[in-house]
Structures are given as C-alpha cells and as structure tokens.
Amino acid sequence: MDAQQLAQARDQAMRKTSVVGAIVNLALTIVKIIFGVVGQSHALIADGMHSLADLSTDLMVWFAAKYSNQPADKEHPYGHARIETAFTVGLGIILILTAIGIIYDSGQRLINPDTLLQPTPIVLLIAVISILANEALYQYTVRVAYKVKSNLLKANAWHHRSDAISSIVVLVGVAGSLMGMPYLDALAALGVAFMIGKIGWDQTWHAIRELIDTGMEPKTAAAIERIIENIEGVQSQHMLRSRRMGGNYLIDVHIEVDERLSVSEGHKIAEYVRLKLIESDKNISNALIHIDPEDDSLEVLCVDLPFRREVLADLRRVWDGDVDAADCSSVTLHYLSGKVHIDLVRPLLVNDAQAQEKAQRLEQKAKTLTYVGDVRIFHQFTSQ
Incomplete structure (x- = not known):
C-alpha cells in the first residue's frame, strides 16, 4: 500500500469513526438533556453538555479527516497533517469553555441551596445507558485511532471514555441525592466539569507543543541515536532534531563518515540510515540525513575557505x-x-x-x- 492509499484509508477510517460517534453522541445529548430536565438532575444536564461537546469533536474529526489527509502540494510540501493539530487545539478550547460554564452554574446552585434540583430515579437508568454506550464507543474509536495513527482520534476516544466516567459520577451523585443528600447532584456536576476541563487542557497543550515543534522525548531520541551509531559506515552522529507532523515524527540529523569517501558512497550510507530510521519506529514518517566529513556541531571550520x-x-x-x-x-x-x-x-x-x-x-x-x-x-x- 503506497502513501496515497494509506492516506485514503486513514481518511475513510476517521470519517467513518466520526460519523458513528456523532450519531451516538447526538442521541445521548438529546436523551440526557431531556431527561435531565424531566428528572430534575443538574448533573445529567451537565453530562448532556459533555456529550454535546463530544458531538462537536466528532464533527471536527470529520472535517479534519477531509483536509488533513490531502497529499502534499507546492504550498504545503510537508502535507496537511497539522490541520488535524489545529482542529485539536480548537476542540480542547471548546471543552475548557464547556467546563467553565458548568462549574459556574454548579457553584451558583451550591451557594444558593434553593436552586438545587431534586433528581428522580429515571436519571439512574439514563446514566447506566450512557456508561455502556460511551465505553463501547471508546473501544471502537481507540482501536481505529491506533490503527491509523491519529492523535485526534485518540483524543476523541478519550472524550468518549470521559463521558462514560462522568456518567458514573452522575450515577453516584443522583443516587446520593435520592438518599437525602441533594447537594451531591451539584457536586457530581462539578466533578464532571473538572474532568472535561482536564481533558481539554491536556489535549490543547499536547497540540500546542506540536505546533511549536517540540521534539521527541529524550529517551526516544537516545534510542534513535543508538540505531544510527550502530550502522556500518557511520562514525558518529550529532545535531539530531525532531518535530511532529500530525501523528508522525520528522527527523533530521548529521552523521559523520570517513572524511575522504566519495559523494556517492556517502549518499549510499545516508539513504540506508534514512530507511533504517523509518523501519525502526512506525511513528517516523521521514528523515533528512546530512553527511559530514567531520563534526561541525561546535564550529564550522571551513566556511571562509575559497570555492x-x-x-x-x-x-x-x-x-x-x-x-x-x-x-x-x-x-x-x-x-x-x-x-x-x-x-x-x-x-x-x-x-x-x-x-x-x-x-x-x-x-x-x-x-x-x-x-x-x-x-x-x-x-x-x-x-x-
């Protein structure tokens, strides 16, 4: 399967997943908000807002899949993968704003006990349905995310799981309210809000780190360096740099070879190093290998010499x-x-x-x- 076929398969998988997620979350949003109002549960209404946020992320995934998997062109020689990253930032901000709104409303109800809602038993059933539906959606989405190497899909999968966890919180809060502790419903809504905010922050921060070209973890970089240094013809390596582009890393590195090798032999070694790095890690999409006859990491000694x-x-x-x-x-x-x-x-x-x-x-x-x-x-x- 070539790069274009992989991109098409990734696009189709992301769109299919987002459509399934959107249908489920639309149904859960409507059911939770309606029964939250009918069943007088502020926590369930907050959980419905969580599902609405998940619905928006499903729509974002669909649009991101449409544009981020397009092939490279003259204006975007590295491809369009960071469109997905930009959508991820927007998605995270939406979740954070949603959490802030729920926290404010729940806080106001706790300050004014007269505004606390009194949940009815029907809320418990809706919470159980939500838990089962979202856990199934999580399992489905996360499998596809790892298959197509999409951070946006992984984040969306965790939104589904967080919705399942928030429904557990709702279940506990409503059960407590039914047993004579009405403030537990509002506290459960607060718990859901903090969970939404934490996920939104983590997702936004991770995407921003990619947009500012944060490199791979030191442990991973050290493993890459060891692979390079064990390749025949490479005397040493230096100036290893990396950055993420969508779900993959782009690598560039200087390797030192025998100072009097021919250009063609040096190129042969460089190409072997490039292919070896791509084979060594499924998250590395490409590598740029710079050939050096000596270590130029500290000083470029020959820059002023005549041509x-x-x-x-x-x-x-x-x-x-x-x-x-x-x-x-x-x-x-x-x-x-x-x-x-x-x-x-x-x-x-x-x-x-x-x-x-x-x-x-x-x-x-x-x-x-x-x-x-x-x-x-x-x-x-x-x-x-």
Missing part, C-alpha cells in the same frame, strides 16, 4: 610551467579542519626518474597558499 574555482585559479598560478592547465581540472579538493587538502593524479611515464622530485616541488608550491593543508600527488602509469 573550487578560486582554488584552481591559484593552483594554475603557482604550478605554472609544471602542470598543464587542463591537468588542474582533475584535482580533488577536501575541505577539512579549516584547510583545503589537495589530491592530484598525474600521468607517469615508465622512464620518468624525476617523478618524485616533481611531486615534492608541486607540494611545496601548493603550500605557499595559506589555506592549503595536505597535498598528495598520485601517479598513473602510461607508456606515452
């Missing part, structure tokens, strides 16, 4: 009369430890007895350039 064009111009000048201008084009440059190190391959005639002397002269002339480090002259035998 190839200027170096070759200097070499043609100091080697004038010893090396043809065309031969300078075969020079290999190594930018290491704040110096430019030079490798030159020259043709060597079988009877050229002065080759070693010429090589030493070229090395000495090249080192008159202040930025030049090691100079290595290699000879290639030729019969002409």
Whole structure:
C-alpha cells in the first residue's frame, strides 16, 4: 500500500469513526438533556453538555479527516497533517469553555441551596445507558485511532471514555441525592466539569507543543541515536532534531563518515540510515540525513575557505610551467579542519626518474597558499 492509499484509508477510517460517534453522541445529548430536565438532575444536564461537546469533536474529526489527509502540494510540501493539530487545539478550547460554564452554574446552585434540583430515579437508568454506550464507543474509536495513527482520534476516544466516567459520577451523585443528600447532584456536576476541563487542557497543550515543534522525548531520541551509531559506515552522529507532523515524527540529523569517501558512497550510507530510521519506529514518517566529513556541531571550520574555482585559479598560478592547465581540472579538493587538502593524479611515464622530485616541488608550491593543508600527488602509469 503506497502513501496515497494509506492516506485514503486513514481518511475513510476517521470519517467513518466520526460519523458513528456523532450519531451516538447526538442521541445521548438529546436523551440526557431531556431527561435531565424531566428528572430534575443538574448533573445529567451537565453530562448532556459533555456529550454535546463530544458531538462537536466528532464533527471536527470529520472535517479534519477531509483536509488533513490531502497529499502534499507546492504550498504545503510537508502535507496537511497539522490541520488535524489545529482542529485539536480548537476542540480542547471548546471543552475548557464547556467546563467553565458548568462549574459556574454548579457553584451558583451550591451557594444558593434553593436552586438545587431534586433528581428522580429515571436519571439512574439514563446514566447506566450512557456508561455502556460511551465505553463501547471508546473501544471502537481507540482501536481505529491506533490503527491509523491519529492523535485526534485518540483524543476523541478519550472524550468518549470521559463521558462514560462522568456518567458514573452522575450515577453516584443522583443516587446520593435520592438518599437525602441533594447537594451531591451539584457536586457530581462539578466533578464532571473538572474532568472535561482536564481533558481539554491536556489535549490543547499536547497540540500546542506540536505546533511549536517540540521534539521527541529524550529517551526516544537516545534510542534513535543508538540505531544510527550502530550502522556500518557511520562514525558518529550529532545535531539530531525532531518535530511532529500530525501523528508522525520528522527527523533530521548529521552523521559523520570517513572524511575522504566519495559523494556517492556517502549518499549510499545516508539513504540506508534514512530507511533504517523509518523501519525502526512506525511513528517516523521521514528523515533528512546530512553527511559530514567531520563534526561541525561546535564550529564550522571551513566556511571562509575559497570555492573550487578560486582554488584552481591559484593552483594554475603557482604550478605554472609544471602542470598543464587542463591537468588542474582533475584535482580533488577536501575541505577539512579549516584547510583545503589537495589530491592530484598525474600521468607517469615508465622512464620518468624525476617523478618524485616533481611531486615534492608541486607540494611545496601548493603550500605557499595559506589555506592549503595536505597535498598528495598520485601517479598513473602510461607508456606515452
């Protein structure tokens, strides 16, 4: 299954889950509020508001699924996964505001005992129905959430479970009120409100941390570092960074390889590291691997050194009369430890007895350039 098919499957799963949740929560909202009024239970009415908040989250999940699973485009090269994160923030804020409203109303009733409601036994039955319905909805949603790796769905699943728990609180509060303790119903409403607020805060804070590019946990990062350092060809790693994008992590890291590897071999190692990281953790969607010939985490030593064009111009000048201008084009440059190190391959005639002397002269002339480090002259035998 390719990335597009996975996105489509994720979209369909999220939409289906949100529709099922919306139908259940719409029914629970209507039943709870109606029987909360008829049965005179402030706690059940508050629980109905909780179900209404869950209904709004189901609608948010549906819209988030529609837009967040769209493929990357020119304006959004990393995809649209953070649309889901933004919806999660909005959902959390709604829950917090809902909790504040319930706390205010319950507090007013506790301050003014005359306004306390007297629940009837029908409320107990509605609370039991709500507990069973929401726990079933939680089990269904959380399985899909882990299957498609959606934090928004996980949060929504916990909304369903919190609704089940709040209904248990309602059950206890109403039972206490029926036994002659009318304030327990209002206290139960307060308990439900604090639960709603806690879930809203946790959800909002987690999503905000993603939006400000908070990295993965230190323990997880350390495990990633160990994987990289155990890969053949990698001498060390540094500057590991990560950020979340929807349900996945994006990684970028510098790896140090042998300083004189070819570009193609360095790329081969980097690509292997990238694939290894993606295979090692299902939450890593991609990794950017930067190849270093030396550790540049503390200081970039070669940033002020001249580029190839200027170096070759200097070499043609100091080697004038010893090396043809065309031969300078075969020079290999190594930018290491704040110096430019030079490798030159020259043709060597079988009877050229002065080759070693010429090589030493070229090395000495090249080192008159202040930025030049090691100079290595290699000879290639030729019969002409």
